[in-house]
Amino acid sequence: xxxxxxxxxxxxxxxxxVGLVLASCSSSRPSTPQSxxxxxxxxxxxxxRAHKDGAPWWDVDVNKIPDATPTVHTxxxxxNPYTVLGKTYYPMQDSRxxxxxxxxxxxxxxxxxxxxxxxxxxxxxxxxxxxxxLPLPAYVRVTNLANGRSVILRVNDRGPxxxxxxxxxxxxxxxxxxxxxxxxxxxxxxxxxxxQWWAQRGQQPPxxxxxxxxxxxxxxxxxxxxxxxxxxxxxxxxAPVVPVQVGGNNVPNASGGSILQVGAFANPxxxxxxxxxxxxxxxxxxxxxxVVRNQQTLHRVRLGPINSQGEIQQAQDSIxxxxxxxxKVVTD
Numbered sequence: 001x002x003x004x005x006x007x008x009x010x011x012x013x014x015x016x017x018v019g020l021v022l023a024s025c026s027s028s029r030p031s032t033p034q035s036x037x038x039x040x041x042x043x044x045x046x047x048x049r050a051h052k053d054g055a056p057w058w059d060v061d062v063n064k065i066p067d068a069t070p071t072v073h074t075x076x077x078x079x080n081p082y083t084v085l086g087k088t089y090y091p092m093q094d095s096r097x098x099x100x101x102x103x104x105x106x107x108x109x110x111x112x113x114x115x116x117x118x119x120x121x122x123x124x125x126x127x128x129x130x131x132x133x134l135p136l137p138a139y140v141r142v143t144n145l146a147n148g149r150s151v152i153l154r155v156n157d158r159g160p161x162x163x164x165x166x167x168x169x170x171x172x173x174x175x176x177x178x179x180x181x182x183x184x185x186x187x188x189x190x191x192x193x194x195x196q197w198w199a200q201r202g203q204q205p206p207x208x209x210x211x212x213x214x215x216x217x218x219x220x221x222x223x224x225x226x227x228x229x230x231x232x233x234x235x236x237x238x239a240p241v242v243p244v245q246v247g248g249n250n251v252p253n254a255s256g257g258s259i260l261q262v263g264a265f266a267n268p269x270x271x272x273x274x275x276x277x278x279x280x281x282x283x284x285x286x287x288x289x290x291v292v293r294n295q296q297t298l299h300r301v302r303l304g305p306i307n308s309q310g311e312i313q314q315a316q317d318s319i320x321x322x323x324x325x326x327x328k329v330v331t332d
Contacts, residue, residue: 023074062172063176064126065176067151067152068139071194072195077093078091078117079091079135085169089133091134091136094192095191098134098191101165101186101187101188102164103185104166104177104184104185105160106168106174107122108170111262112263117132118136118137121264122156122157122170123265123267124172125265128154128174129153129154129156129168130167131157133317134191136155136158139153139154139192140152140153140191140285141153142169142173143190144179144186145187146186153169153173161193165184166189167187198210231300259303260315261303262274263325265299266299268288278324281319282303284303285304286302286303287301289305303315
């Protein structure tokens with residue numbers, strides 16, 4: 001937020017600038033520690049993300065983005081203790097009765113497409129959130145107490161770890177609640193019981209395929225007393241999933257050349273806007289390739305095939321300088 005410059009025409013020009021830093025933080029009190037050795041965490045995310053983050057240029061009408069649908073989870077929850085910035089957090093084992101009020105922030109482009117704490121992909125246009133101590137995944141209703149707007153979100157990430165914030169929302173969720181432009185809001189966060197949520201609507205919860213188990217993986221006790229590393233290998237989050245091709249937008253044959261991926265979106269409108277923007281910048285064909293991963297459709301914005309390393313580097317540099325993302329060579 002910026003305050004307007006004011007001028008004392010008689011004697012003095014005074015410039016007043018107030019910077020609003022969208023920083024992540026911690027404020028929830030951890031639950032009672034349990035005995036055991038502490039493993040110092042090595043954060044897999046940039047804890048200074050708020051200083052480098054921002055809103056996307058490829059804006060869409062977030063009112064068309066549906067809230068997250070509470071789903072009965074059939075696999076293991078991620079609720080082991082972990083340490084960040086020298087502080088150890090002890091996640092809850094049950095989120096259904098959770099209720100808190102405090103400050104919410106949001107995160108956007110810096111982490112779009114990156115792995116969340118439980119191995120999912122962060123989508124700034126998805127209806128998701130990060131929380132320090134709720135089990136992953138969990139579902140919550142977040143209400144902006146200033147305007148009464150509320151959304152239902154899937155909690156799939158850890159944070160925020162700065163200041164007095166209690167929850168970090170995706171950009172789309174923050175915009176639906178009406179605070180993306182100002183950075184923070186005073187909110188109420190309430191845990192949702194998916195079984196009860198569906199029962200209140202007179203319906204049975206939708207059938208969800210049981211998550212595949214990793215070979216050699218052993219069941220993890222609910223509480224081991226050991227504090228885990230911040231970012232375990234992907235195998236500790238979920239078993240490998242074979243992508244299912246569900247369609248594409250003039251997908252070219254990649255034989256004889258390389259394909260670059262710039263972004264992956266749950267929202268097809270966001271993917272189409274990025275495709276349109278890239279088409280005016282690069283000479284290679286730009287297309288959308290959609291796949292299903294972990295029961296979610298991702299619309300991947302790609303370009304190619306490109307035949308030389310020099311052309312690949314040129315395309316990557318152009319996309320990066322335009323702040324449109326990091327184009328990476330893909331093989332699938």
